[in-house]
Amino acid sequence: MLECRSCGATYESGPEEPWRCESCKHALDFTEAALPDSDEPTVDRDDGLWACSEFLPVGREVTLGEGWTPVAESPEWDAQFKLDYVFPSGSYKDRGAALTLSRAAELGVERIVEDSSGNAGAAIAQYAARAGVDADIYVPADAKQSKLDAIEAAGATPVRVEGSRQAVTDACVEEAVGGEAWYASHAWNPAFYAGTETFAYELAAQRDWSVPDAVVLPLGHGTLFLGAYRGFRKLRDAGWTDAVPRLLGVQAEGVAPVVEELHGPGAAGTNDVADGIQIREPARFDQLLAAIEDSGGDAVACGETETEAALAALHERGFYVEPTSAVAVAGLESYRESGTLDGGEDVAVALTGSGLKA
Numbered sequence: 001m002l003e004c005r006s007c008g009a010t011y012e013s014g015p016e017e018p019w020r021c022e023s024c025k026h027a028l029d030f031t032e033a034a035l036p037d038s039d040e041p042t043v044d045r046d047d048g049l050w051a052c053s054e055f056l057p058v059g060r061e062v063t064l065g066e067g068w069t070p071v072a073e074s075p076e077w078d079a080q081f082k083l084d085y086v087f088p089s090g091s092y093k094d095r096g097a098a099l100t101l102s103r104a105a106e107l108g109v110e111r112i113v114e115d116s117s118g119n120a121g122a123a124i125a126q127y128a129a130r131a132g133v134d135a136d137i138y139v140p141a142d143a144k145q146s147k148l149d150a151i152e153a154a155g156a157t158p159v160r161v162e163g164s165r166q167a168v169t170d171a172c173v174e175e176a177v178g179g180e181a182w183y184a185s186h187a188w189n190p191a192f193y194a195g196t197e198t199f200a201y202e203l204a205a206q207r208d209w210s211v212p213d214a215v216v217l218p219l220g221h222g223t224l225f226l227g228a229y230r231g232f233r234k235l236r237d238a239g240w241t242d243a244v245p246r247l248l249g250v251q252a253e254g255v256a257p258v259v260e261e262l263h264g265p266g267a268a269g270t271n272d273v274a275d276g277i278q279i280r281e282p283a284r285f286d287q288l289l290a291a292i293e294d295s296g297g298d299a300v301a302c303g304e305t306e307t308e309a310a311l312a313a314l315h316e317r318g319f320y321v322e323p324t325s326a327v328a329v330a331g332l333e334s335y336r337e338s339g340t341l342d343g344g345e346d347v348a349v350a351l352t353g354s355g356l357k358a
């Protein structure tokens with residue numbers, strides 16, 4: 001069962017389910033499931049992404065053996081890095097894609113659509129290949145061929161759409177609304193966010209069920225940010241951990257709607273180095289703001305210069321991430337400079353995409 005947490009409407013699950021609330025257009029979520037009975041954590045790390053399956057609303061139908069990404073101590077930044085680029089498709093998006101395609105398989109879906117020319121498009125295409133489901137990936141007409149190679153290699157079909165990024169989404173949604181396909185959207189599909197909850201389960205387990213004081217993550221649509229928040233909350237509510245970390249987001253200067261909502265208009269700069277998080281209208285904007293408020297978090301915008309400097313510093317220390325990922329480290333430095341982090345905290349940082357893709 002799906003629910004709209006904005007107006008309270010509910011919808012039956014199935015291949016014909018709506019992709020957003022039909023009354024108020026808000027994104028949908030799973031109705032809250034019961035938490036595990038025992039407050040004693042039980043995990044088998046051989047199950048990878050599915051090690052905490054008691055918390056997940058979807059069973060393991062489609063998997064490439066993903067999950068349990070490494071945690072590396074980083075004395076240079078006095079932080080722990082979770083290497084969420086160590087995934088079959090090279091980004092954390094596999095957390096969401098594994099759950100989304102597993103749900104598609106559960107529902108008997110035969111064809112999916114998604115709109116993304118970036119990491120999400122590649123992840124969805126690869127897990128659709130694993131599931132044996134047809135996938136059309138809608139992309140801007142000017143998307144670079146190099147970005148489409150992974151999508152095509154997996155047997156998915158890129159559909160080029162002229163016009164704005166919104167026009168790409170609109171064309172994709174039209175196909176889904178017409179009943180021709182299931183919308184496996186990384187921004188809208190609730191299964192994707194159930195998948196990104198596993199970031200929190202793994203990190204807590206890897207730290208012997210303690211959580212950091214703060215977690216710094218890139219923030220575009222907020223797929224990892226919101227999933228991590230939900231995971232940490234469920235762990236605390238189940239009694240497996242005793243706190244929710246402060247969730248600290250990092251956006252790209254020039255396209256930073258969450259930062260503007262919290263702090264007003266910022267610097268007039270741009271950050272095209274971090275093109276992976278340039279999202280003007282996050283699908284779950286209200287939920288992101290609520291997650292920040294509830295966790296005592298914040299959001300900051302970083303420019304190109306700091307991002308490039310952080311990227312070079314990461315590469316020099318063996319962390320071969322893609323440029324967008326470097327905003328998390330640039331943001332960590334910014335949070336310390338501003339005093340949002342005073343230097344005494346236990347901090348974890350998500351490194352989200354591999355440099356081998358860039």
Ligand SMILES: [Zn+2]
Nearest residue numbers: 004007021024
């Ligand atoms: Zn609604």
